[in-house]
Amino acid sequence: MSGLKNRLEKSKKIVFLTGAGISQESGIATFRGKDGLWQRYDPMKFASIQAFIDNPKLVWNWYNDRRREMLVANPNLGHIAIANLQNYRHVSVVTQNIDGLHQRAGSRDVVELHGNIFDTKCTKCDFKSTMKSEFFDLQICKSCGSYLRPDVVWFGEGLKQEIWNEAVIHSMNCDMMIVVGTSLTVSPANSLLLYAKRNHATLVELNPANSPYSDEMDFCIRKTATEGLPTLFSIFGTI
Incomplete structure (x- = not known):
């Protein structure tokens, strides 16, 4: 030492x-490892662009659970x-x-x-925002009306x-x-x-x-x- x-x-x-x-x-909670989230949840159903296209509310609500966990952490x-x-x-x-x-x-x-779980970006255009409320409803882009998604790197993305x-x-x-x-x-x-x-x-x-x-x-x-x-x-x- x-x-x-x-x-x-x-x-x-x-x-x-x-x-x-x-x-x-x-x-x-960690994502990987013996007790990680990916041991209990299929990442392709909760952390991929196709999952969000198929069921945006499910993915959004799953990330809300993660956000609430992180908000109370210090x-x-x-x-x-x-x-x-x-x-x-x-x-x-x-x-x-x-x-x-x-x-x-x-x-x-x-x-x-x-990325950052409290940041969002549009699935279609370049609009981005940061959430400030504890109550995170599924959001719509103010510019083009498409869904906003968490601005994090999902599986299959660089x-x-x-x-x-x-x-x-x-x-x-x-x-x-x-x-x-x-x-x-x-x-x-x-x-x-x-x-x-x-x-x-x-x-x-x-x-x-x-x-x-x-x-x-x-x-x-x-x-x-x-x-x-x-x-x-x-x-x-x-x-």
Whole structure:
């Protein structure tokens, strides 16, 4: 751990690549894994454009359940530690999560690879909006009258190119990447490690379990985000 703290002290730009594990500690169900939502729900019936075309109300209401779950969740000590590190280093967050907890914790530079569950976009035109009410009825586009859908990446869809480019640029220019709460099984997010490695960045994995990329890491911390991050960053004082 002392070697990691020495490199952390020398680092200038740190990128966090975060996944469902950090949000799970705030009470938000994961999508994958043994107890994930996709073990109980068919993703092609709830998270694909065809599912929405076939039954928009069913899909919308299913996402409403997820939104209500996320509204009552609060950022945890892991989210807060990342946000507070901004006081000491240039910090960017690239997240696979769609809950907005990093922003609520105070992180300013957040790239949401898979979108945000509270954002919507039209299924036909370029109209976009953000929901502000706790009561999320199925919405109609104000511009063309088509249905609005959650502005998240569904199965069969690619990432938005501008979002992906931003994530790649952060990864190419960091001198430390800390992977938190993700099994690194989702592509192309896991390839961001390669961009960081090309810049000779220090790679850190903070996750209770091994990932397919654990052997590529310079340091592995087998703790959860709430356990590991505040302790790791204690070298900067209480954060």
